[in-house]
Each structure stands twice: as C-alpha cells, then as structure tokens.
Amino acid sequence: MRRPSKSSPNKLSADSQRLISLAQGMAQAASRVEERVWEHSLDAQIHKVLKGAHQATIDAALEHLFKNDLDAYDVLMEAVEAGGESCIVEHEGVQYQALLIAAPILAWTRYSISSGTINEEMRNTLCAHLHGHLLADDVRLAMVPTLYSIDQLPRNHVETSTLTQRLAKSAIAGTQARPLSNAPETAPFLADTRYLLAAIAAPVGAPLFRWQATQHPGDRAQALEAWRTQATPNITSLLPGCGVELLLPEAYFVACREADKQIRPASIRAAVHFLTNTLSVEPNGLRAIIGSFSEDPVAGRVDEYRISFTLRQNPEVIYGVVWPLYGQEDADQSAVTSFESLTTPEVLETELRTPLEEIIALLRACGITHIKRHNEHFPLEFCDDCGAPLYPDAEAELVHAEMPEDVPTGTGHFH
Template structure:
C-alpha cells in the first residue's frame, strides 16, 4: 500500500469513474470479469494521464485512502502500471502490424561519501557503455533499451504519474529507434543539502514485441531457475557497469541494485538506502570526532504529521557522545507501506512466512552492527518539526527534548549532512 499525496482535489466525474471501476475490480467474481474491468480502468487512466489530468487521479486516491484501502490499492496499482508502460503499433513494409510493449525501468545506485554525490548529464561515451552493458547482461533476446542521458537525483525524478507517463512514452520511442532520439537531459534539481548517503537512478525504457520477455530471466529456458539467472544478471551488471558508474560518482562508494519496473525499483532503493545512511553517519562521526563507535549513543524517536494521529511516518535517529546530552548528528529513517503497523510489508524481504521485523528493531539491529551498543528509545510520538532557519529536521535528545543537531564547535571544517 502506497500513501497518496497530501494534496486534495474536488471530486469530479472522472474521479468518480476511477473509483467505480476500481471497486468493480475488487468485487469481480472471476478473472475474466476482473480483466474486463481492468481494461476499462486502464483506458480511463490513459486518457487522464495523456491529457495531464493528475488532479482527477489524486482526488480519487485521497478519497479511497481515507475510506477503502483495498480499492485504493487497486487504483494505485493501475495508475502506476499505466504510467510506467506503453504500447506502440508498427506497420511493416508488407502491411503487417507488430505491437510493441514498453516498460520504464529504474536502475538504482546507492552512493555514500563525505563529499558531494554527483548527478546530472551523462557523457555520451559513458551512456553508450552503460547501454551496451544493460543490453548484454539484463535484456532478453530481441528486447531493446534506451537510457535517459541523466544520472537522476531524487529531486529530478518525475514528480507526478502524468510526468512519468510522458517520460515513459518519450523513452519508449527512443528505445524502439535503437536509441536514436532527441531525449534531453533532465533539468537540474533544486539546490538541496548534500547527504552522506543518497540514491541516484538511471531511467531506462525497455521494449519488446508484445508478449515477449523483457529481461533474460523471463526467457522460457530460465523459468525453473529464474532467481538464479536474475542474481547472475545482477552480478554481471554490477561488475561491468560499476566502473562507468564510478566515473560518474567520483569519491563515492556505490552499490548497484537490480534494475526493475520504475515504482518497485524506487521503493526498494528508498528502503535500501536507510541502513547505508546509518553506516555512513557512524563512519563520519568516528573519523571526524576521533572516537570509537562505542563512544557514541543513539536516540530513536517516532514522528508523524498530525497532532492527534498516532501513526508514525518516520523515525529520527540522533547521535550523541556517550556521556553528553547534545545531539551532534542525525538521520531520518522514513517508513513505507505498512511498516508503521506491522513491520516490513509482505511484498518485502520478510515475505516468505517469516515474522516481520518492526522498523525500530531493524534500526537498532543496524546500529548494533556498526558498533553502537548504547541506544535509547523515546516512547513519545512527536509531530515532525524542522528548524525555522535552515529547514533541518529536529531530533530528540536523551531527555526527550527536540533539538537541532550540531557538531561541536571545535570540529574540523567539513560538510554536515542529514538524511
């Protein structure tokens, strides 16, 4: 389950139709009926996304999120599926038509450093090398790909489903023409603070004849052992593309995640960057302050948006020296899906029947793994507050008071980051 945007819109006829079609899918008595309703929902979404009527979609999602989560999930799945995919019909010289399917894929890159994490335009030689490695090690026979000429930061990614839809179609045309396109680099993102650990993305359109596999592990000969083939493809992607990614991210440690459908890949990257942020923060503090991990203490508190709502949207981890109350550094651990209720969602790593790990227990585990044994959990749930002057998040100190995280005055000059 994904949460909708905070924006609300007046319910229109288009919004009501989306809600009705989504309810029909939930109540369908057969797969045949369900597929019929899905085609109708897809057609309605295609029309709205193509004409950039994002507000009608957002209004329907907001109503369902408050009143019917099962129907909300159906509509959200539909919006994401339609915005990250497309079909194209090509007429051959003999008059025969071929339908091509396209999927927008994100290839996430986890990066960490004490310096700046780069983003922006990818030079042509590196873009060509990455496209060749992507095609050789990940794609099924007959599939084609086009990589957008931008190493995306989070702030440069499409902001709405309509934006994603437009990018999907533009890149799909490029992939169908073997990369010969006029896709321009994305505009620079807003000037935000640099983080010790952050995510970068390659965005790729993959096209193949309709019904044909897109990725090599989907090919018939790999169906029985698709997981093994997928893991092998990821290892090859890391080995071959890694040096080129390193050129784009100088001075950074990097980890390449599995390229997958856009929304799934972005959610997975959002989760995977969190423990990296803890490791990067502890590394930074121990080296900057000249202390051992055991000389640090972590204070964990839950935060949400509304005063009278018990829902935790994120945990904030403040770091202090073990014998001192001042918070010298902090990171934010956002929650996704149902993590605020039951732990990791069923579609996540704990899906195989294992008991989900509560988010706060997962945070403590990662802190312990990097050598921080002194962890204090604050039982109070706070409304998310930020510094009025610089916009940085406030963290709970050991006494439970919300404070600004500040390094000691005698700390050597350098970047300070919050993530």
C-alpha cells in the first residue's frame, strides 16, 4: 500500500469520481473476466487524465480512497503507476509496448555524491550492459545521459507519463535521448540514491526482459548479479570517493520504492562512519535516540522513525537520520514486544520482523551500545528556516541537528 500526496485537494471532480468508481468495481470483481473489463475502463480513464495533465484529479481520487477504501486505493495506485510508466506507440505500422525503467544506485561517502550529465561513451557502455544481461533480444532502448538524484526525478504521475512518452519515441525511432536540463540542486547526504532512467520497447506481446524470454532461461537474481559485475566499475567511475551498490533495473515505480527501502540501512552505516571518523570517537562513544513520528500522532500510526546521534557525554544532537516506513511496515509494529527485548544481543541472531528491530540491529552492528527509544509519537516537524527534519533529544524535545563548531572544515554539513 502506497500513500497519496500530502497536498491532495478535497473536492472531487467528475473525473475523480469516475476513477474512484472504476477502482472500486475492479477491487470487488469476482472473476478475472470481470476484473479485466474494469481494468480496461480504468486504464482508458487514467490515459485520458494523464494526457490532459490533470494530476489534481488523480490526487483527489487517491486521497479519497486512502481514507475510505484501501483495497480500491491499491487498485487505483497500481493502475495510475502503470499508466505513468508505460505506453503504446505505433511506428511504421507496428505497435510497440514501452516501459520506463530505473536503474537505482545506492551510494555512500564522507564527501559528496555526484549527479548530472554522463558522457556518450559511458551511456553507450551502460546500454550495452543492459542489452547483454537484462533485456530480451531485439528490445529497443533509449537512456537519458543523466545520473539523476531523487530531487531531479519526475515529481508526479503526469511528469512521469510525459517522460515515458518522450523516451519511448526515442527508443522506437532509434534517436538519442536528451540530457536533463535546468536540473534542481541536489541536497547533500552521506548516503543517497542515484538513478539511470531509460525507456525500453518491443512489439506488443513480445518480451521486454531476458528472464521472460524462453531462449534465455534464468531469473532476476542472475540478471542482477551480471549487471552488478559488469556495470559496477563504470558506475564507480561516475561516483568518485563513494561506495556503491547497484539494484536491479526494472519498472520505474517499483525500482524507486525498492531503492527507498534499501538506502535506509546504508544511511545509518554512513552516519556512524562519518561521525566516528570526523569526531575521532569510537562507536561506543556515540548514543542513538529513536523517535516515532506521524502525520497524526493521536492515531498511533508510525510514518517514519528519526534517529538522533549524540556524543555519550554531551546531550546535543549532532546528526540525524530519517527512516521512512513504506507499505504495510507501519502495521507491523504490533509484532514488537518490548524495547528491552530488542536491545539484547540475541536480536542480531533472530529474524528481524519490523523496521524498529532492523534499526536497533544495525546500530548494534555498527558498535553503538547506548540506544534510547521514546515511547510517545512525535508530529512530523521541520526547521522553519532550512526545512530540515527536527530530531528528538534525550529529553524528548525536537531540535535541529548541529555538528560541533570545532569540526574540521571540508567534511561537509549534512541534515
């Protein structure tokens, strides 16, 4: 289950109501035959809305269903994402099915993580690796010669659809995609994700990925291993001074969600590495404070955890990491028995069931033994001046994370 935009309008237009009705009909279908009829109508309505660039219509429908019908909400979200990341284009009398894919790259460093334009030779090399290890034979490909940061990705379904259409036409016609222009600045983080974006296309009904094609038996795990082996040296050269891990290139929204999840552990490890090296302290000289944050603290749902770091002998919060929750993760909190049971060494030897267990296990694995968790739920508050998240200190006050003034210059300042 994915959540709707926080800025969705409240008033429902006729098109929003139509999306809601179709999604509910599909969610309630009692057979695949009935479901496909609903799906066809829903896809047609979504195509109309995306073509008209009416993102507010989609947001309003999603917000209504999120509050009133979660099954239909999941149906509509999946359909809208599919509509944004895929299209059918006719070229020289042949209809092609095109899909926008993302190749996520997890990166971590003490310095800065690059983004921006990549050269033509590198683009061609990466395209060759995609063709060689992930794509079915004769699939057409157009890759944007840009290493995207999350701030530079399409911001909504309409923008995603526009990019998909443009790249699909380039892939099918065999023309080069243009690099990203007027890109917004990227916020500095110790651990962050970079993305390669491309459209792939094949005649309708033909396979897009190698694991779909019968002449190339295998699975996604084998494709990922080959992609990592061949492409990692190239990606490393684009991200000097960074550790990197490549995730599986696949459909845009799925790939982005998986990257969002996988960057969270890297953020904690990078934070501990940065703090211990910058401040010349051992990990057990740090203390971690965990707070549960929610858009609606009274409702009891956790939307994200925020982890504050302090020196053991100093109460000031010097750094913070946000661990957002996705899908059903917030519903899994009932599986946690007690904080004390999580902070025992045995937690590292058992299956981690919840994000909280994973966070504590990661902190312990990094060498941090002093861990505090606040029981109350905090509101999602941010700094009025810079917009950075506010983090809980030991006394449950929400504060700005600030590195000590005597930190050597050149290490960077991160929120």
